[in-house]
Amino acid sequence: MSDVELPEPDRIEGALHPRETPELFGQSRAEADFLTAFNTGRLHHGWMLTGPRGVGKATLAWRIARFLLATPLVDKHDMFGAPPPPETLDISPDHPVAHRVLALSEPGLFLLRRGPTDKGDKLAAEIRVNEVRKLGHFFSLSAADGGRRVVIVDSADELNIQAANAILKMLEEPPANTTILLISHQPARLLPTIRSRCRVLRLGPLSPDDMTIALAQxxxxxxxxxAPALTELSQGSVGEALRLINLGGLQLYSDILAVLGSLPNFDRARMLSLSDSCAGKGxxxxxxxxxxxxxxxxxxxxRTGVTGHPPLHEAAPQEAGILARLSPDPQTGRHWATLAGQASDRARHARAVNxxxxxxxxxxxxxLKT
Structure with missing residues (x-):
């Protein structure tokens, strides 16, 4: 086995890990839906958190995990009656469960994610069945205390077929007092039988205001x-916005817009400068x-050509005027759509063959000039 310290596969570079993120912004409806199910006694054993990548699905999963593990099971025969229903998923960061979850030492929590390869020198490309089999040991150890148990799968999209079938079996025969939270960016690619055994919490893109607060956090x-430009280019995804920030994405988009905006003459010097900026190791x-x-x-x-007007929010200065000039009518808009698809396919094939x-x-x- 290798002694290489591997990165966490569910951590976005330059961002807090979802378990370290204190608050979730822009997803109050999904939180309220879960809390309603909990307070009305309809807490399903399997939940699928869906939505675009980077909008807070994992952060919500960790919030739910802390909430469930810090909220005692109610004894129906308790002479003092049930406590008042909780109004939020908030758990104080000083709570012992919060401390243990942060340290990944909470005995009632199991995190299922990609593990190391057999050599141990890098992360596996998918979640393999041997990682799922560790759940059996977790359930046997945690059964003695009789409390809640939570499993976070991040992400279910990365389960290979054997691992997916093992998770399916657990969803079909869930252990007592267990909640399984599956994070999925592309649920349509999962086994239909997995989807059918889960309740869905859908998370949507963030608004510019929520994006500003989330990035500050x-x-x-x-x-x-x-913030508006980052929201546009990230399509409301905090994770994608962080990637844009880390890689200078706003300036890069402005440079791309300037090259295309120079049509029909085409600014060749600026195009070559952009090309050179993507060459080389790293x-x-x-x-x-x-x-x-x-x-x-x-x-x-x-979209500008087909709809007759540019997007409501600009992603770069002077973008609206450039879009309107280059795509003034539906016919031109359809031409851009066709041309873009062909150019993108050609570029990604070239990328794949180095x-x-x-x-x-x-x-x-x-x-794109043609």
């Missing part, structure tokens, strides 16, 4: 004026972000 230093993340942002820009061009990044980016822009 993540200790991301963002100018208030940048620039892979920037290249991936550029491809994502080009996809977003061309999608915004297509074409030189500078050549890849140059070719992408030349494809």
């Amino acid at each position: 993540a200790d991301a230093h963002v100018a208030p004026a940048d 620039k892979e993340a920037r290249l991936d972000l550029l491809l994502t942002l080009v996809d977003q820009l061309t999608a915004r061009l297509a 074409v030189d990044p500078a050549a890849l980016v140059t070719d992408l822009f030349l494809q």
Whole structure:
């Protein structure tokens, strides 16, 4: 086995881990739905938390876990009666359960996520069945205290088929007083039988106001004026907004917009500068972000033409005017949609076969020029 210390697979670089995040913003409806089920005695054993990546699904799962583990089971025969129903999922950070959850030492909690490969030198690409089998040991050890037990699966999308079938069996025959929380970014890809055995909590994109507060909590230093653009480009995802911040995404989008905005003449010098900025060792993340942002820009061009007006919020200065000029009518909008799809497929194929990044980016822009 390797002595390499592996990163946590469910932690976004530059952000607090979801278990360390004190508050959840913009998802009050999902919290209220769970609390209603709890207070009315309809606490299902399996819950699927769905929505775009980075909008707070894992943070909500950890909030629910702390809440359940810190809230005693009610004895129906207690002569003093049941306590008043809780009004929030909030648990004081000074609560012993909160301390144990933060330290990953809470005996009533099991976190199922990707583990190391057989060599132990890196993380496995998926959650394997041997990780799920550890649940049996967890249930046997935690059964003695008779309290609640919570399992967080982050994320269910990463379960391989054997692991998914093992989770399905637990959902079909859940241990007593156990709640299983499955985080899923793409629930349609999961086994239909898993989906059918879970209640769903849907989380949506954050508003610019919620994004501002959430980024402040993540200790991301963002100018208030940048919050609307970050919300637009991240599509309301805090996780994606942090990636944009870490990689200079707002400036990168502005540079991409300037290149396309120079059409029909095309600013070749600026295009080559962008291409060179994605070349070289350690620039892979920037290249991936550029491809994502080009996809977003061309999608915004297509929508501008088809709908007859640019998006309500600009993602960069002067964007609305550029979009309106380049995509003035539905026919042009449909042309952008077709052209963008072909160029994106070509670029991602080139990325997969390790074409030189500078050549890849140059070719992408030349494809969009046609």
